[in-house]
Amino acid sequence: MNLLEINNLKIFRSDILTEQNSIVENITFSVRPGELFGILGPNGIGKSSIANCICGFIPPLRSSKNYFTWGNEQRRMTGEIFKNGVEISNSEPSNRNIGYVPQNLFLYPHMTVFENITFPLYGKNLKQVEINKIGEKILREFDLSEIKFAYPRQISGGQKQKVAVARAIIKDPEILVLDEPNANLDPIYKSELLPFIKKFLRSQNSCAIVITHDPLEASKYFDKIMIINDKIIHQLDSPNNIYNTPKTPFVAKFFSNIENFIEGTYNSDSNLIQSDSLGTIIIEDETNISTYSRPDIICGIRSESLKIIDLNKNFISGKIIDEFQLSGTNFYRIQINKKNIMVATSRNKRYKINQDVSLKITGIRDHDYYFFSNKITHKVSK
Amino acid sequence: MEKIRNRNIIILSILAFTILSMLYIFPVVYLFYNSFFEKGILGGQDRFVGLSNYFSILNSPKIYQSILSSIIFTSASVVFQVAFGLSFAILTYRKFKGVDILRWIFILPYFLPTVVVVIIWHFITDPVVGILGDFLINIGVGPVDFRDPSNSFLAMLLVSVFESFPFCFVLILSRLMLISNDYYLMSMLDGISATKTFAKITFPEIKNTLIILIWLRILITGIKFDVPYLVYGYRGQNFFSETIAVWLYRISFEQFNSGSAFAGAMIIIILIIIVQILFLKIFKKRTI
Amino acid sequence: MKLWVRKILAISFAIIIITPLIWVVISGLRDVSSLLNNPFSLDSDLSFENLKVVINLPDFSINLINSILLAILSSIIVIILITPISYTFSRYNFPYKKYITTISLFSTYLLAPPVLIFPYFKILSQFGIINSILGILITHIAFSLPFALSIGKIIYDSVPIEMEKIAIINNVNTARHLFFKIIFPNIKLQYIGLFILIFAISWKEFFYAFIISTDSKSGTLPVLLGTMYSGEYNHWGVILACSSLMILPALFLLILSSRIKFQYFLSSTSKE
Numbered sequence: 052m053n054l055l056e057i058n059n060l061k062i063f064r065s066d067i068l069t070e071q072n073s074i075v076e077n078i079t080f081s082v083r084p085g086e087l088f089g090i091l092g093p094n095g096i097g098k099s100s101i102a103n104c105i106c107g108f109i110p111p112l113r114s115s116k117n118y119f120t121w122g123n124e125q126r127r128m129t130g131e132i133f134k135n136g137v138e139i140s141n142s143e144p145s146n147r148n149i150g151y152v153p154q155n156l157f158l159y160p161h162m163t164v165f166e167n168i169t170f171p172l173y174g175k176n177l178k179q180v181e182i183n184k185i186g187e188k189i190l191r192e193f194d195l196s197e198i199k200f201a202y203p204r205q206i207s208g209g210q211k212q213k214v215a216v217a218r219a220i221i222k223d224p225e226i227l228v229l230d231e232p233n234a235n236l237d238p239i240y241k242s243e244l245l246p247f248i249k250k251f252l253r254s255q256n257s258c259a260i261v262i263t264h265d266p267l268e269a270s271k272y273f274d275k276i277m278i279i280n281d282k283i284i285h286q287l288d289s290p291n292n293i294y295n296t297p298k299t300p301f302v303a304k305f306f307s308n309i310e311n312f313i314e315g316t317y318n319s320d321s322n323l324i325q326s327d328s329l330g331t332i333i334i335e336d337e338t339n340i341s342t343y344s345r346p347d348i349i350c351g352i353r354s355e356s357l358k359i360i361d362l363n364k365n366f367i368s369g370k371i372i373d374e375f376q377l378s379g380t381n382f383y384r385i386q387i388n389k390k391n392i393m394v395a396t397s398r399n400k401r402y403k404i405n406q407d408v409s410l411k412i413t414g415i416r417d418h419d420y421y422f423f424s425n426k427i428t429h430k431v432s433k
Numbered sequence: 434m435e436k437i438r439n440r441n442i443i444i445l446s447i448l449a450f451t452i453l454s455m456l457y458i459f460p461v462v463y464l465f466y467n468s469f470f471e472k473g474i475l476g477g478q479d480r481f482v483g484l485s486n487y488f489s490i491l492n493s494p495k496i497y498q499s500i501l502s503s504i505i506f507t508s509a510s511v512v513f514q515v516a517f518g519l520s521f522a523i524l525t526y527r528k529f530k531g532v533d534i535l536r537w538i539f540i541l542p543y544f545l546p547t548v549v550v551v552i553i554w555h556f557i558t559d560p561v562v563g564i565l566g567d568f569l570i571n572i573g574v575g576p577v578d579f580r581d582p583s584n585s586f587l588a589m590l591l592v593s594v595f596e597s598f599p600f601c602f603v604l605i606l607s608r609l610m611l612i613s614n615d616y617y618l619m620s621m622l623d624g625i626s627a628t629k630t631f632a633k634i635t636f637p638e639i640k641n642t643l644i645i646l647i648w649l650r651i652l653i654t655g656i657k658f659d660v661p662y663l664v665y666g667y668r669g670q671n672f673f674s675e676t677i678a679v680w681l682y683r684i685s686f687e688q689f690n691s692g693s694a695f696a697g698a699m700i701i702i703i704l705i706i707i708v709q710i711l712f713l714k715i716f717k718k719r720t721i
Numbered sequence: 722m723k724l725w726v727r728k729i730l731a732i733s734f735a736i737i738i739i740t741p742l743i744w745v746v747i748s749g750l751r752d753v754s755s756l757l758n759n760p761f762s763l764d765s766d767l768s769f770e771n772l773k774v775v776i777n778l779p780d781f782s783i784n785l786i787n788s789i790l791l792a793i794l795s796s797i798i799v800i801i802l803i804t805p806i807s808y809t810f811s812r813y814n815f816p817y818k819k820y821i822t823t824i825s826l827f828s829t830y831l832l833a834p835p836v837l838i839f840p841y842f843k844i845l846s847q848f849g850i851i852n853s854i855l856g857i858l859i860t861h862i863a864f865s866l867p868f869a870l871s872i873g874k875i876i877y878d879s880v881p882i883e884m885e886k887i888a889i890i891n892n893v894n895t896a897r898h899l900f901f902k903i904i905f906p907n908i909k910l911q912y913i914g915l916f917i918l919i920f921a922i923s924w925k926e927f928f929y930a931f932i933i934s935t936d937s938k939s940g941t942l943p944v945l946l947g948t949m950y951s952g953e954y955n956h957w958g959v960i961l962a963c964s965s966l967m968i969l970p971a972l973f974l975l976i977l978s979s980r981i982k983f984q985y986f987l988s989s990t991s992k993e
Contacts (some may be wrong), residue, residue, distance in 0.1 A: 070774075106886075106890055107890070108886060118815060118816055119439060119443065119813060119814070119815050120813065120814045120815075121435070121439060121812055121813055121814075122812060122882055122885075122886070123812070123814060143435050143889075144886070144889050144890040144893045145889055145890060145891070146436070146892075147890070149890060151886075151887060151890050153886075153887070155883070155884050157881060157883040157884050157887060159884060159903065160907065161906035161907055162906075163727070170888070170891065170893070171891035171892075171893070173891075173893050173898070173902075174888075174891045174892030174893040174894065175892065218887075222891060407831040435889070435894065437895070438895055438896045438899070439813075441895075441896045442805060442808065442809060442813075442896050443809070445805035446805040446808075446809040447804050448805075449802045449803070449804075449805050449806050450825075451805055452802060453802070453806070453825065453828075453863075453866050453867075453870075456862065456863035456866070457828050457832055457837075457845065457860070457863065459840075460832075460837045460840035460841055460844060461832060461837075461840070462842065462991060463844060464836075464837075464839070464840045466977055467840075467843075470937060520734075521731070521734060524727050524730055524731040524734070527724075527727075527729075529724060529727075529728060532731075534735075534975075535731050535732065535735050536734040537974075537975045538738055538739050538975065539735065539738065541738065541739065541742070541971055541972075541975060543921070544921045544924075544925065544971035544974070545742075545925060545941040545967065545968060545971060546924070546925035546926075546927055546942075546946070546967055546972070547925070547927055548927060548943050548946045548947045548950060548964075548967075549943075549946065549964045549967050549968060552745070552946070552950055552960060552961070552964045553741045553742065553745050553952070554741065555963065556741075556745060556748070557741045557744065557745075557960065558743075558955070594816040595738075649830075652830040652833075653830065654837060656830075656833035656834070656836075658834065658835050658927075658928045659927045659928055663947060663950070663951070665925075667947075667951040668951070677835070678833075678834075678835035678933065679745075680837075681835040681836065681839075682835060682838070682932075683765075685838065685839040685842075686839075686842075686932065691839070691843075694839050695839065695840070698836045698837075698839060698840070700833075701836050702831070702832065702836055705830070705831055705833070705836075706831060709827070709830075709831065
């Protein structure tokens with residue numbers, strides 16, 4: 052059974068319903084116990100709003116106006132949220148048993164680390180002895196015993212992060228929500244936090260939802276990722292699958308490391324793509340494109356699939372305008388027809404800037420070309 | 434739980450708010466009601482006279498003189514208050530050694546009762562005992578008598594500005610300190626002169642604050658009683674001492690027609706409301 | 722403007738402002754005759770004669786107690802009253818919020834003391850509390866409330882609402898818990914600043930005290946001083962000594978200023 056299920060979530064900017072009013076739409080996903088689930092997308096797209104919805108800070112859109120609201124919250128939501136099969140869309144944040152770590156941590160400046168961490172236990176009516184015991188245990192697990200009596204202003208960013216997470220975890224919540232936990236951390240701490248949380252999730256059978264805008268860290272640790280752009284989900288899958296088979300140009304660019312996009316018209320009879328920039332492209336591998344029937348097409352090509360060769364009049368040619376090395380591979384940027392700038396690699400020969408070269412499109416593997424329609428709603432490749 | 438929490442807070446707020454309203458609505462209603470009556474002579478019955486109280490007030494030149502006097506005094510005072518407050522804020526908003534003490538000195542006059550300020554400056558400028566009095570004679574400004582009616586405008590101005598500039602100082606200073614230092618570092622890097630930096634970076638940031646400040650100070654200074662009364666009003670009447678506040682005092686406590694006292698107060702309330710609405714219209718919505 | 726220019730200007734103005742105050746205090750400690758004869762000299766003929774006369778004035782001690790009582794009481798009561806209202810203004814949304822907040826914050830300017838004094842006088846007389854501390858207290862509270870409300874709202878706005886959200890999601894949900902465990906510890910210093918402000922407003926208030934106290938026994942220090950100054954009481958020394966007593970609390974705060982951080986006072990009065 053799914054630990055958390057979000058069904059058709061739509062978040063509005065205010066309770067006035069106009070055309071432009073939604074922040075995100077049609078958000079549907081579910082999370083299983085033990086899963087680390089990531090919500091990925093560019094800044095400002097509405098990921099934090101989804102986190103706020105799960106926590107219960109965004110009230111549902113009601114037909115009757117609520118006259119007395121706390122918290123200056125302008126946003127509203129429609130849709131359902133289920134926890135273990137029970138609908139919690141209308142229950143208050145305090146009843147949802149969720150641990151929340153906001154983006155700026157908001158540790159209580161007037162309390163010590165220990166008091167900060169054990170603070171949530173006051174909502175459970177435990178005796179002070181119990182609270183201390185649990186607090187000590189968490190301190191040891193997080194390796195924070197040394198700064199037990201320090202104040203937030205005295206500890207480092209990484210330690211503050213740990214304290215914030217410890218504070219969220221101490222009451223053993225079923226769901227953890229973390230909003231950009233790695234945003235302000237050094238690289239050292241970045242690699243520590245998520246594995247640690249994963250360990251916790253497995254042992255407690257809870258799940259965590261992490262908001263992030265860094266695709267690299269996302270692919271390393273998450274079980275599943277939901278990529279959001281332009282108010283809707285672009286893809287929801289494991290990181291591996293998304294990398295190998297992106298469904299939209301945005302996902303291809305943002306996550307799958309595909310840098311070249313050629314627009315053109317597709318002729319399904321002759322399997323040709325007519326593009327302004329690269330002329331005619333013959334598609335030899337048919338499986339990728341067999342289900343595609345529209346005339347307008349975007350072809351995404353990995354830079355590894357393109358090869359630079361010496362100037363040859365049988366192949367399309369252009370001028371190298373930039374060159375750099377990464378992990379032992381040479382990357383080149385070529386300008387073709389004054390419009391397109393493409394990045395190609397070559398392992399053998401070193402070419403120089405301003406040199407005229409030709410481009411060979413060699414396609415061997417399945418994952419080298421991706422075909423998308425110009426409109427996002429028609430996702431094509433497998 | 435949230436509902437209970439909300440309910441508790443709402444109840445407390447309504448209680449407190451009721452007290453606040455009582456303190457203001459009660460007297461206003463009393464005022465309004467009684468402005469249509471005339472006090473019975475020797476404790477007799479009150480007579481309903483309709484608007485005649487209002488007419489008698491409006492037909493006498495005193496109210497217009499007091500409004501004019503207030504306008505003149507308030508304009509002059511606010512100009513100087515804000516000017517000094519602004520200057521001191523600009524001088525002390527960047528840190529240097531000992532700036533804390535200077536800032537406290539600039540706030541100090543706000544904690545003094547008006548009486549004390551009057552006494553201080555009277556004493557200082559007194560030709561006999563004051564340290565400044567002698568000096569003023571020597572530079573030819575002549576013997577200055579604080580109590581001299583012909584000096585009352587300057588005296589009022591001095592006292593009013595001295596006791597009020599800290600308010601302006603604090604408001605502008607706190608706004609200035611909110612401006613991020615990075616702006617100044619950037620302008621230094623670009624080699625922009627100090628005056629230009631002020632005009633293009635600092636001033637736009639405090640423009641809104643200044644507008645609200647001036648608006649507030651006009652309202653507060655215009656209705657002040659202490660300054661005109663303690664400088665001259667307790668002894669006699671002249672054009673400058675009879676501001677709106679002093680005029681209200683006189684018709685309330687020195688004459689025996691309470692009906693017109695109420696009417697006068699009502700007229701002033703309406704006047705202030707009109708001025709407020711005018712301000713709001715002109716300056717629409719400005720936050721500090 | 723170069724730093725040293727700024728320093729010199731600031732110091733000069735500060736000297737201009739503080740010298741008269743200090744001069745008055747010093748002069749209050751001198752003999753009257755030396756005042757008249759050589760005003761400038763700072764002879765060491767300090768005499769507490771004037772101070773003694775002031776303290777022994779028939780109404781002095783009563784007025785002093787009145788002033789202190791009024792200031793403390795009005796500060797405490799105002800702060801208690803504005804706390805729930807300011808919190809509500811800061812955190813809650815309700816119909817007509819804009820109108821209600823504007824009117825509450827501006828009521829003391831729309832309905833200013835000289836306008837309300839006559840109705841207050843009549844009403845307080847009818848209730849029999851004219852010429853009493855209670856009467857003056859009521860007017861002082863009315864006078865300070867709107868101003869304190871606006872500052873209160875700013876104070877609560879400065880506490881991030883996320884702190885409360887985290888408490889709520891952890892089921893620490895009651896108003897009492899939220900306020901005393903989370904919000905209040907963060908605004909202690911600002912509240913102290915507010916207390917000092919309301920204290921000062923009540924302490925230096927002249928108009929209401931002057932009119933409501935119909936005999937000298939129930940007046941405050943500013944009223945006493947005002948009566949002395951405006952009467953035929955020509956004894957400069959005593960007047961100055963009395964003024965010094967009113968200046969000294971402010972000077973005292975100045976001396977403490979190196980300990981009281983300016984920032985905290987500022988943060989309670991800044992409007993953002």
